[in-house]
Amino acid sequence: MRFRNLIFGLLMALGLSPVALAQSFAKYSDEFPETVKAMYHIPVAMRDGIELATDVYLPKEGGTYPTLLIRDIYTNGSAAGRQKYAKFATSNGYALVFQSVRGRYDSDGKWYPYFQEINDGDDTLSWIAEQTWSDGKVGMFGSSYLASVQWLAAVNRNPALVAIAPAVSPGNYYRDVAYPGGAFSLLSRASWGIGLVGSKTNMSFPVDWVKEIKHLPLDTLAESVGFNVKHFQDWIDHPSDDAYWKPLNLEARANEMAVPAMNIGGWYDVFLRSTIGSYKTMTEEAATETARKGQRLVIGPWPHGWNQQTKIGDMQLGDNSLIDAPEMLLEWFNYWMKGDAKPSSLKEDEAPVRIYVMGENVWRDEQEWPLARTTYRPFYIHADSTLSTEASTAKSASMKYDYDPADPVPTLGGNIMSAKLRGPFDQKPLDGREDILRFVTEPFTQATEITGPISAEIYASSSAPDTDFMAKLIIVKPDGSALNLVDGVIRARYREGFDKPKLIEPGKVYKYEIDMWATSYKLSPGDRIRIDITSSNFPRLARNLNTGADFAKTSEMKIANQTIHMSKKYPSKIVLPIVP
Incomplete structure (x- = not known):
C-alpha cells in the first residue's frame, strides 16, 4: 500500500x-x-x-x-x-x-x-x-x-x-x-481571538468583524464591540x-x-x-x-x-x-x-x-523539501510594467503610488482563515486601484512548473517613517483571469529582524526582503506571471498608519508616498523556484 x-x-x-x-x-x-x-x-x-x-x-x-x-x-x-x-x-x-x-x-x-x-x-x-x-x-x-x-x-x-x-x-x-x-493578522486574531474564543464557550454575538475592525485605535477594538479579552490585548501589546x-x-x-x-x-x-x-x-x-x-x-x-x-x-x-x-x-x-x-x-x-x-x-x-532539482530564477520588474528574467540596465528607474490607510486595498483571496476570503480569486475587482503596481511577463511558450519557496526583493523609499510593502504572485490566464498564488508582506520597521524594530528615514532607499512562503503550480503555454506591489491588504492585515507611532496606540493616519526602484543599482525582483 x-x-x-x-x-x-x-x-x-x-x-x-x-x-x-x-x-x-x-x-x-x-x-x-x-x-x-x-x-x-x-x-x-x-x-x-x-x-x-x-x-x-x-x-x-x-x-x-x-x-x-x-x-x-x-x-x-x-x-x-x-x-x-x-x-x-x-x-x-x-x-x-x-x-x-x-x-x-x-x-x-x-x-x-x-x-x-x-x-x-x-x-x-x-x-x-x-x-x-x-x-x-x-x-x-x-x-x-x-x-x-x-x-x-x-x-x-x-x-x-x-x-x-x-x-x-x-x-x-x-x-x-x-x-x-x-x-x-487583524481579521483572524479579532474574529477568532475575540469573537469565537473570547470566553469559556464559542460565542455567536452579532458582530460584523469585517466592518467592526475598522475601529481605531486597535488597543480599544475589543472594548468597542463590548469585550474585555486579555489574550487579545496581550497580542497587540507585543x-x-x-x-x-x-x-x-x-x-x-x-x-x-x-x-x-x-x-x-x-x-x-x-x-x-x-x-x-x-x-x-x-x-x-x-x-x-x-x-x-x-x-x-x-x-x-x-x-x-x-x-x-x-x-x-x-x-x-x-x-x-x-x-x-x-x-x-x-x-x-x-x-x-x-x-x-x-x-x-x-x-x-x-x-x-x-x-x-x-x-x-x-x-x-x-524525496525532500525544497526539491533538490529546483532552479531559483529571478524575474525583475521594469518601469514599463513588465516582468522578465533580464535585469534592468537603466541608470535610474522607478514607479510611484500613494498609500492611504483610510482607503486600503481590500483583501481578495490568499492564505487566510476567513471562509469567504481565502483561496485563489480572480483579482479583476482590484484592477481600477491606482495604489497597486502591476508587472507582468510575456506569455510562457511551454509548460513551466513553479514549486517551492518564493521570495521578493524590493528596493523602495517612502515619505513615511514606517509603512508596509507587499508582493502578490498571480497567474494570468489567456482569458484574462488573474488568480493569486501566494503573497507576502514586510513592515518597514522590521526589515532588519522581527525582534529589532527600527524606523526608516523618509526618502531613503532600503532593500525589503519579503517571504512569500511557497506554492506548487504548473503553468500552461499561454499563461503569464504577474507580481502586484502595494502597501495594504485589509482587513486580513492591520493597516500601517504611516506615522511611526507605537502599534495599536493611535488613530492618526498619514498618506505615504511610495517609490519602488527598479534600476541597475536597485534590481527589484521576485525569485521563483522553477522545477525542470
Missing part, C-alpha cells in the same frame, strides 16, 4: 469542518457498539490542581489499549463530528480520550490560548499512561488548534506520546498566528518578536521534541509556512533519530478549512483533490502504537514528501 493511500486517509480524517468530517467519517455515523464503554466528564487534575473535563471511550470492558487523544476548544465532545472520532477509535481497537482544554466548556481554570497547553498536554499524557485500561502509548491527531496542542504537548518529551498527525498547524506563533511579516512569543516558537524548539509526525498542510492555508517549517526543523534537529526519520510532509490544494469540493475560490481543481480514506489513518498509528508492519511511507525507498501540483492537478511524491 503506497504512501499516497496513507496520506489520502490522513488528510480527510483530520478535516476541520463538519462537511469534511461527514465525508471522511461517514462510516462512523452509526450508534456506538454495545461493547463500547463511555465515561464522561472525568475530572483530571493538572499539576496546579485545576481539573479538566475529560471523556474516555473504551472499545470494551477489560483489557488495555493504545489511546488516541483529542484536546479541543471548540466543543465539549458531544458534537456529532467529535463523536465520530470516538467511534473511529473504538471501532479499530483504540481508546479515545477527549478533553476540553483549561477554561473551556466544562473544564476549570482560566482560558488563555496556547501557553497553557504545554504543561496541560504533558499532564494529560501522564494521566492516560497511568490508567488501568491504557497500554502506555498515546497518539494525537486533529487540525488547527487541535493540531497546536499536539506540538505544544510534545515539548516536554513525555514518553507516552509516540506519534502525532497535526494538520494545518502553526509552529511559530509570532510569524504565523499573529504577525506575518511583522504586520498584525508587536515585536520578544520574550512573550519565545515559548511558542516551536520551530526553534525542535531539539526539545522527539515525536514522529505526519505534517499536513494546504497551499492556501494560513499556517502553511509553519507546516513546512515544522517538517524541516524536525527532520534536521529533532532530539532522536527516530523522530528525525519519522517526519512526513503532505501539502494539498486546500485553505485552512480543507478542500471540500473540486473548486476552491475561483480555481477549478481535479476530481482527485477530493480525498476520503480515513482508514489509512490507522496505518500510521498502528505502526507506531501497535507494532504493525512498517507502512510504505516509512520505508527507506519511499518518498517522505507528497505534494499536489496545481494547474496540472496531480499528486507527486518527492
Whole structure:
C-alpha cells in the first residue's frame, strides 16, 4: 500500500469542518457498539490542581489499549463530528480520550490560548499512561488548534506520546498566528481571538468583524464591540518578536521534541509556512533519530478549512483533490502504537514528501523539501510594467503610488482563515486601484512548473517613517483571469529582524526582503506571471498608519508616498523556484 493511500486517509480524517468530517467519517455515523464503554466528564487534575473535563471511550470492558487523544476548544465532545472520532477509535481497537482544554466548556481554570497547553498536554499524557485500561502509548491527531496542542504537548518529551498527525498547524506563533511579516493578522486574531474564543464557550454575538475592525485605535477594538479579552490585548501589546512569543516558537524548539509526525498542510492555508517549517526543523534537529526519520510532509490544494469540493475560490481543481480514506489513518498509528508492519511511507525507498501540483492537478511524491532539482530564477520588474528574467540596465528607474490607510486595498483571496476570503480569486475587482503596481511577463511558450519557496526583493523609499510593502504572485490566464498564488508582506520597521524594530528615514532607499512562503503550480503555454506591489491588504492585515507611532496606540493616519526602484543599482525582483 503506497504512501499516497496513507496520506489520502490522513488528510480527510483530520478535516476541520463538519462537511469534511461527514465525508471522511461517514462510516462512523452509526450508534456506538454495545461493547463500547463511555465515561464522561472525568475530572483530571493538572499539576496546579485545576481539573479538566475529560471523556474516555473504551472499545470494551477489560483489557488495555493504545489511546488516541483529542484536546479541543471548540466543543465539549458531544458534537456529532467529535463523536465520530470516538467511534473511529473504538471501532479499530483504540481508546479515545477527549478533553476540553483549561477554561473551556466544562473544564476549570482560566482560558488563555496556547501557553497553557504545554504543561496541560504533558499532564494529560501522564494521566492516560497511568490508567488501568491504557497500554502506555498515546497518539494525537486533529487540525488547527487541535493540531497546536499536539506540538505544544510534545515539548516536554513525555514518553507516552509516540506519534502525532497535526494538520494545518502553526509552529511559530509570532510569524504565523499573529504577525506575518511583522504586520498584525487583524481579521483572524479579532474574529477568532475575540469573537469565537473570547470566553469559556464559542460565542455567536452579532458582530460584523469585517466592518467592526475598522475601529481605531486597535488597543480599544475589543472594548468597542463590548469585550474585555486579555489574550487579545496581550497580542497587540507585543508587536515585536520578544520574550512573550519565545515559548511558542516551536520551530526553534525542535531539539526539545522527539515525536514522529505526519505534517499536513494546504497551499492556501494560513499556517502553511509553519507546516513546512515544522517538517524541516524536525527532520534536521529533532532530539532522536527516530523522530528525525519519522517526519512526513503532505501539502494539498486546500485553505485552512480543507478542500471540500473540486473548486476552491475561483480555481477549478481535479476530481482527485477530493480525498476520503480515513482508514489509512490507522496505518500510521498502528505502526507506531501497535507494532504493525512498517507502512510504505516509512520505508527507506519511499518518498517522505507528497505534494499536489496545481494547474496540472496531480499528486507527486518527492524525496525532500525544497526539491533538490529546483532552479531559483529571478524575474525583475521594469518601469514599463513588465516582468522578465533580464535585469534592468537603466541608470535610474522607478514607479510611484500613494498609500492611504483610510482607503486600503481590500483583501481578495490568499492564505487566510476567513471562509469567504481565502483561496485563489480572480483579482479583476482590484484592477481600477491606482495604489497597486502591476508587472507582468510575456506569455510562457511551454509548460513551466513553479514549486517551492518564493521570495521578493524590493528596493523602495517612502515619505513615511514606517509603512508596509507587499508582493502578490498571480497567474494570468489567456482569458484574462488573474488568480493569486501566494503573497507576502514586510513592515518597514522590521526589515532588519522581527525582534529589532527600527524606523526608516523618509526618502531613503532600503532593500525589503519579503517571504512569500511557497506554492506548487504548473503553468500552461499561454499563461503569464504577474507580481502586484502595494502597501495594504485589509482587513486580513492591520493597516500601517504611516506615522511611526507605537502599534495599536493611535488613530492618526498619514498618506505615504511610495517609490519602488527598479534600476541597475536597485534590481527589484521576485525569485521563483522553477522545477525542470
